[in-house]
Amino acid sequence: MKLNKHILAMTLCAALLVPLAACGDTAPAGGNETRTGQANGYGGVVTATVTVTGGKVADVQLTGPDETPALGGAALEPMAAAIKEKGGTDGVDTVSGATVTSKACIDAVNNALDPEKFPYTPKEEKPVEPPKATTASDLYQGFGAVSVGRVGPGKDDKDVQVYSYTTALVNAVFDGDGKILALNIDAMETATPNYDGDHMPHFAGFPGMGGYHYDENHDGKVDGVSADTDEQFLADLAAWQTKRERGETYALGSGTFATEMDAFQRLFVGMTVSEVEAWFNTYTDVNGRPLKAENKDENDQKKYDALSDEDKAMLADVVSSATISLKDPHGDFVSALKKAYDNRVPVATPASIKGIGLGAASNGRVGPGKDDKDVQVYSYTSVYASTLFDADGKIASIIIDALEVATPNYDGEGMPHFSGYPGQTPYNLDADHDGKVDGVASNTDDTFLTEVASWQTKRERGDGYVLASGTFATEADAFQKLFVGMTVDEVQAWFDKYTDVNGRPLKAENKDESDQKKYDALSDEDKAMLADVVSSATISLKDAHGDILAAIKNSLTYKQDADITVK
Numbered sequence: 140m141k142l143n144k145h146i147l148a149m150t151l152c153a154a155l156l157v158p159l160a161a162c163g164d165t166a167p168a169g170g171n172e173t174r175t176g177q178a179n180g181y182g183g184v185v186t187a188t189v190t191v192t193g194g195k196v197a198d199v200q201l202t203g204p205d206e207t208p209a210l211g212g213a214a215l216e217p218m219a220a221a222i223k224e225k226g227g228t229d230g231v232d233t234v235s236g237a238t239v240t241s242k243a244c245i246d247a248v249n250n251a252l253d254p255e256k257f258p259y260t261p262k263e264e265k266p267v268e269p270p271k272a273t274t275a276s277d278l279y280q281g282f283g284a285v286s287v288g289r290v291g292p293g294k295d296d297k298d299v300q301v302y303s304y305t306t307a308l309v310n311a312v313f314d315g316d317g318k319i320l321a322l323n324i325d326a327m328e329t330a331t332p333n334y335d336g337d338h339m340p341h342f343a344g345f346p347g348m349g350g351y352h353y354d355e356n357h358d359g360k361v362d363g364v365s366a367d368t369d370e371q372f373l374a375d376l377a378a379w380q381t382k383r384e385r386g387e388t389y390a391l392g393s394g395t396f397a398t399e400m401d402a403f404q405r406l407f408v409g410m411t412v413s414e415v416e417a418w419f420n421t422y423t424d425v426n427g428r429p430l431k432a433e434n435k436d437e438n439d440q441k442k443y444d445a446l447s448d449e450d451k452a453m454l455a456d457v458v459s460s461a462t463i464s465l466k467d468p469h470g471d472f473v474s475a476l477k478k479a480y481d482n483r484v485p486v487a488t489p490a491s492i493k494g495i496g497l498g499a500a501s502n503g504r505v506g507p508g509k510d511d512k513d514v515q516v517y518s519y520t521s522v523y524a525s526t527l528f529d530a531d532g533k534i535a536s537i538i539i540d541a542l543e544v545a546t547p548n549y550d551g552e553g554m555p556h557f558s559g560y561p562g563q564t565p566y567n568l569d570a571d572h573d574g575k576v577d578g579v580a581s582n583t584d585d586t587f588l589t590e591v592a593s594w595q596t597k598r599e600r601g602d603g604y605v606l607a608s609g610t611f612a613t614e615a616d617a618f619q620k621l622f623v624g625m626t627v628d629e630v631q632a633w634f635d636k637y638t639d640v641n642g643r644p645l646k647a648e649n650k651d652e653s654d655q656k657k658y659d660a661l662s663d664e665d666k667a668m669l670a671d672v673v674s675s676a677t678i679s680l681k682d683a684h685g686d687i688l689a690a691i692k693n694s695l696t697y698k699q700d701a702d703i704t705v706k
Contacts, residue, residue, distance in 0.1 A: 176251025211240030283478030498693025553603030
């Protein structure tokens with residue numbers, strides 16, 4: 140018996156919750172019909188191939204070759220399974236960490252089922268601008284890091300304050316006149332675990348501070364208190380990602396952090412740092428964001444209205460791609476750029492620079508030791524690797540730095556401290572760094588903001604960070620000199636062959652038996668090279684003090700194109 144095609148169409152449309160007019164002629168009951176739909180994802184187009192059998196969605200295939208493999212790409216299969224299970228898109232949840240791609244999957248299926256109600260409009264893509272080709276005789280590289288705290292954003296549903304802090308990171312290349320030739324800007328933002336944003340790096344304070352309110356599923360409702368254990372502390376630190384690493388999970392008004400910061404980078408290439416500061420002072424609002432045609436603040440509107448038509452056209456182009464602030468509690472990128480210029484060093488240049496990388500890696504440490512009251516000391520370190528690559532992918536220049544932060548009972552002078560968020564259990568304080576606890580640290584809003592603002596990297600601490608063979612700066616310099624001319628894979632191979640169980644260069648006499656065998660098997664040439672290395676560098680490339688190796692690898696992963704020819 141054959142069903143009337145109009146009756147079958149009504150059955151199909153009711154099952155799919157779409158209008159009859161959108162369905163058109165359908166296959167006979169029990170037959171298959173395949174429909175294709177599209178939607179704009181994070182990296183490109185997501186395509187849905189939907190199979191309808193007997194008036195129901197029987198299968199869904201989703202493809203998105205331009206989605207970030209580890210995030211959006213990984214969401215395609217579970218989204219297809221969820222839509223298939225429900226027989227449509229109604230009630231399907233997005234995949235955590237891949238919101239943009241997930242919504243594109245739903246939109247693509249809806250477009251396949253009802254293209255009139257859910258039309259697909261191809262995204263008008265701006266052509267990717269190649270880096271500006273520049274020529275320079277003198278080349279300088281600088282790295283800058285600036286940390287700021289924030290009381291906010293807001294409070295949780297239990298009326299407990301959210302806190303966060305951000306370290307802005309800048310890798311910059313300058314010519315002899317101070318003009319910017321290339322930039323790679325990133326940031327590490329960390330919040331209390333009651334912040335409801337998905338994929339925000341969390342820090343609940345050091346163990347012993349009592350943990351913090353925890354919004355586990357990021358629904359705006361507190362689920363309890365975070366675990367106040369060594370294991371939780373170490374796991375939180377290992378999971379930290381920079382804003383670029385977070386990819387599409389850090390979505391903003393005009394794109395992601397990466398796409399918006401890329402727009403600023405293109406804008407500032409060719410300027411001096413003073414010119415960037417002048418641009419910032421002239422063209423940004425009270426919150427450090429580019430001025431718009433309509434501004435909420437009266438003074439900002441007057442500032443905008445006084446601009447020339449040419450300036451307004453320039454700003455319209457800027458805000459079409461970049462709306463984030465260049466200097467606010469989310470990150471002080473202007474100061475980080477200035478610091479990169481102040482820290483610049485000459486580059487022993489190859490024929491050309493074709494890539495500029497910036498990588499970070501964070502880890503926690505239970506230690507060093509305990510104070511005189513038998514209370515544990517804790518610390519964590521974020522290592523930063525700023526790299527320049529030549530046309531063959533070899534490291535042409537590299538700057539290694541790190542930010543180490545400890546509990547205030549650590550007795551080392553000059554060590555950046557974190558005394559806990561306001562409201563947490565105060566921590567022991569060794570105020571004069573004599574190895575004896577003097578009381579407990581203050582943890583008010585003011586002390587929180589002051590502490591974060593005072594943090595210095597290991598290079599900035601200078602002679603305050605003394606090691607066996609010199610300072611952190613001199614030891615890191617020795618490794619930098621060693622790695623220039625290598626690829627990142629060759630750096631990994633060097634590490635595997637020439638370092639001990641603790642990630643330090645092998646010596647003639649090693650405490651570990653397996654390390655001694657590893658050393659003894661080396662050639663005389665290798666041993667001579669290592670003797671030269673350990674005369675200047677004894678720090679580990681990978682231990683609880685910091686994972687330099689991982690930071691170097693990440694600098695390659697997040698490398699951006701450059702085009703600098705050296706005269």
